[in-house]
Amino acid sequence: MAITHDEALRFAEDVALYFEQDAGLPRITGRVIGWLLICEPSEQTAGQLVETLGASKASISTSTRQLMQAGLVEKVSVPGDRRTYYRINDEGWVASVFERLAAVTNILKVLDKGSELLAHESPARRARLENVADLYRWMQSELPPLLARHREQRLHDGGEK
Amino acid sequence: MAITHDEALRFAEDVALYFEQDAGLPRITGRVIGWLLICEPSEQTAGQLVETLGASKASISTSTRQLMQAGLVEKVSVPGDRRTYYRINDEGWVASVFERLAAVTNILKVLDKGSELLAHESPARRARLENVADLYRWMQSELPPLLARHREQRLHDGGEK
DNA sequence: CATGTCGTTCAGCGTATTCCGAACGTACTG
């Protein structure tokens, strides 16, 4: 009835495939994420990741660093243990997802510059670019409230549980 | 005062850089998008794109096809003209951006499968994966209303203008 | 001080991707 090692590994593989296709992450990085989501215990050393995922130390080192930078994974240290443990960082995950959504509006820096270039052109000429820019401006104004609502809701739900 | 050819080309280059970094599109595909956003007239033939962007016919052919498939660009045909023209598709752009946002929740298919694997494990063991899955479930429930509000707002603004 | 463990960094190999030129298909024209 309990989950088997193979099932967990296959799950990690599925997660890896998703992040590869949808977020452009390297395969191994996705495997680390997937495995950390389902492994027992939740904290894993680099050595354990190397062995269970069949990747090199080098790859694990770089992917854990990137995941920590992205905020999806955090370092854990244990007194009297020289090794460092890695585990999923729930808080960082929320921030990361919203960051990913917000990244869509990064193009506004470029579009606004284009908008200035067309400042003295006819409205008809400007319309094409402005329509697109307006879409991203709308996104930029709507995403922060969305995050705020999520925080608020999580606060209440957490209290109720 | 009017925008120069070089300025427009540089703008296209900036757009290309953005799409390359943020969406993983090939450089040339991004150039096509950028140029179509700012060129005059708004419709351009493949031949024109080849010449102004300095790319091969082959590259323009594949990138325009992909952009049409993504919905960002549409084909325009002119009576008595064998050539096909390409131009930015505003409608498709909105759909594409929301599609991109919604893609974030594609991971739910995988996470739900993992959730089943842990169905008979202790709540403490399940919490890690469930917390993450809940985040994406929340996203999945919030994104469609966001799109609906956008549509509604656009309808009103369009009427007022 | 030698030895072992843990982790990072770097050069290089193998693979995938991007882009082009060339060949081809299609359709219009003299």
Place this chain on the structure above:
DNA sequence: CAGTACGTTCGGAATACGCTGAACGACATG
């Protein structure tokens, strides 16, 4: 039926990327 204009598709070259092994540094232990 040649001769063009227009566009797509197909190898192949150049390039970028992922991953590894090996060398290295830091730190603890015998």
